[in-house]
Amino acid sequence: xxxxxxxxxxxxxxxxxxxxxxxxxxxxxxxxxxxxxxxxxxxxxxxxxxxxxxxxxxxxxxxxxxxxxxxxxxxxxxxxxxxxxxxxxxxxxxxxxxxxxxxxxxxxxxxxxxxxxxxxxxxxxxxxxxxxxxxxxxxxxxxxxxxxxxxxxxxxxxxxxxxxxxxxxxxxxxxxxxxxxxxxxxxxxxxxxxxxxxxxxxxxxxxxxxxxxxxxxxxxxxxxxxxxxxxxxxxxxxxxxxxxxxxxxxxxxxxxxxxxxxxxxxxxxxxxxxxxxxxxxxxxxxxxxxxxxxxxxxxxxxxxxxxxxxxxxxxxxxxxxxxxxxxxxxxxxxxxxxxxxxxxxxxxxx
Numbered sequence: 543x544x545x546x547x548x549x550x551x552x553x554x555x556x557x558x559x560x561x562x563x564x565x566x567x568x569x570x571x572x573x574x575x576x577x578x579x580x581x582x583x584x585x586x587x588x589x590x591x592x593x594x595x596x597x598x599x600x601x602x603x604x605x606x607x608x609x610x611x612x613x614x615x616x617x618x619x620x621x622x623x624x625x626x627x628x629x630x631x632x633x634x635x636x637x638x639x640x641x642x643x644x645x646x647x648x649x650x651x652x653x654x655x656x657x658x659x660x661x662x663x664x665x666x667x668x669x670x671x672x673x674x675x676x677x678x679x680x681x682x683x684x685x686x687x688x689x690x691x692x693x694x695x696x697x698x699x700x701x702x703x704x705x706x707x708x709x710x711x712x713x714x715x716x717x718x719x720x721x722x723x724x725x726x727x728x729x730x731x732x733x734x735x736x737x738x739x740x741x742x743x744x745x746x747x748x749x750x751x752x753x754x755x756x757x758x759x760x761x762x763x764x765x766x767x768x769x770x771x772x773x774x775x776x777x778x779x780x781x782x783x784x785x786x787x788x789x790x791x792x793x794x795x796x797x798x799x800x801x802x803x804x805x806x807x808x809x810x811x812x813x814x815x816x817x818x819x820x821x822x823x824x825x826x827x828x829x830x831x832x833x834x835x836x837x838x839x840x841x842x843x844x845x846x847x848x849x850x851x852x853x854x855x856x857x858x859x860x861x862x863x864x865x866x867x868x869x870x871x872x873x874x875x876x877x878x879x880x881x882x883x884x885x886x887x888x889x890x891x892x
Contacts (some may be wrong), residue, residue, distance in 0.1 A: 559837045562830050566844035570622075573851035577618045578610060580855070583619035612750075620748040621850045623760055624813055627805040629846025632820025633827070633839055634767050637694075637774040638798045639707060646685075646806045649707055650714030652817070654688030655681040655803075655810035656720075657718040657739050660849040663736050664729040678756040682807030688714055689803045693795070712716050743869030745854050747812075756808040763805030768839070770797060775835040818876025819849055825883050849875070 558581070589610055628646075635644045635651075646652050653889075659681045666672065692714065694772035696707035724739050739747070773794050776784040781791045827842035853871040860866050 543799035547564060548723075557627065559598050559831045559841065562841050562842055566848055569848045570844065570851065573848065574618060576778045576855050577621065577851055578614045579856070581609065581614065583654055583775070583849075591749035613748075616750050616753060617745050617748040617854070618851070620745055620753055620812060621854050622847050624745070624809050624816065625819070625847035625850035626843045627760060627809050627846075628816065628819040628825045628850070629827075629842045630764065630767050630839065631805045633769075633800045633824040633842050633844075634774060634798055634802055634833070635820065636824055637778055637780040637835065638693075638795060638802075641707070642776060642825060643821075644707065646802060647815070647817045648713030648821055649692050650718065651685050651688050651692070651806050652801065652810055653715045653718035653816050655685035655807045656815050658684030659811055660725055660737050660740055663733050663740070664725040666733070668728070674752075677811040679806045680807075681805055681811040682759060683870050685810070686800065688718075693799060740810070741869075742867030743814040743816040743872075744857075744865070744867050745813055746865060752812060756812050759804045759808035763808070764802045766797065767805070770794065770801070771839050771870065772837040774798065778833065778835075803885075814867075814869065816850075816872055818872050818880065819846055822876040822883075823849060823892050825880070829855075 560684050575590045577590075579588070581589075589606065589880055593835055632645050636642055638644070658676050662676055662680045680857070692710050696703050698706070722737065722741065726734060729737060772791045773784070776787050776789050777791065781784065784794075823846045824838070824842050827838045827845055831837040831841055831859065849872070850868075853868050853875065857866040857868045857871045860871075
């Protein structure tokens with residue numbers, strides 16, 4: 543199976559990259575109007591901007607403005623942040639492992655973060671502490687531990703063995719969900735509802751307080767991985783070559799592992815498990831502009847936002863007035879697309 547290399551792509555002009563980024567930005571704007579202006583009472587695009595200057599929109603009462611400000615707008619902001627993080631950490635994980643099959647959910651990072659978060663939820667009643675205060679940091683520790691474990695087990699003679707990587711990820715996913723099932727027996731009814739929320743993912747719990755609480759971890763991950771895109775780009779051609787070009791690969795891999803764990807842990811604490819975004823979105827961006835992270839990473843992050851906003855909107859309308867877990871929507875969208883990509887490229891991967 544071929545690994546990601548810079549030598550196999552045809553250079554894409556800057557104007558073409560900007561064209562795709564502009565198209566993604568237009569999609570985000572359109573989905574923002576739907577996300578903020580749409581609700582059980584119907585859709586009105588003016589609601590999406592009425593909160594900016596409510597005095598100019600007298601047709602909306604204070605209750606409608608408050609619903610937008612306290613429910614729809616936090617949900618939109620959370621979807622944007624989650625889309626950015628999942629797409630960026632997926633691309634960073636693939637660059638770290640130099641393989642297109644690497645992903646925080648596939649190799650068990652998300653499951654490890656969810657396992658620790660569920661443990662805090664299930665045991666909070668027995669030990670009388672507020673689990674919500676510690677969830678982002680507990681999820682980070684779970685994600686960091688699993689990331690380190692998977693990376694060091696799969697590493698052989700300085701290289702990542704993709705077969706070992708996937709097998710370890712499958713084993714950790716199975717172990718994590720077994721522990722989550724075990725913890726559910728010790729949880730009360732309210733904790734069981736939260737556990738169900740974590741395992742399928744949802745943006746329904748978005749609020750300004752939870753976003754502000756997790757914002758430091760999210761911003762550190764976003765900014766840190768963005769600043770490391772050039773060294774990660776050199777890592778794609780191989781560790782030895784990157785070292786010859788002046789990259790301290792050991793420090794780089796350590797920083798990437800910590801930053802990926804920060805981002806994934808915070809996202810899992812906020813939304814639960816949302817799969818396939820970090821796996822499929824980098825593939826889409828790579829097909830559009832090639833694997834060079836200078837072009838691919840920003841487009842990948844924009845597409846991640848588009849996917850999250852679209853999935854959240856579908857989750858809200860499919861069985862309205864009820865709501866589907868967003869993890870179901872991303873799996874239904876991402877799994878067939880990923881199978882198509884595998885079938886399309888299987889000759890080149892053989």
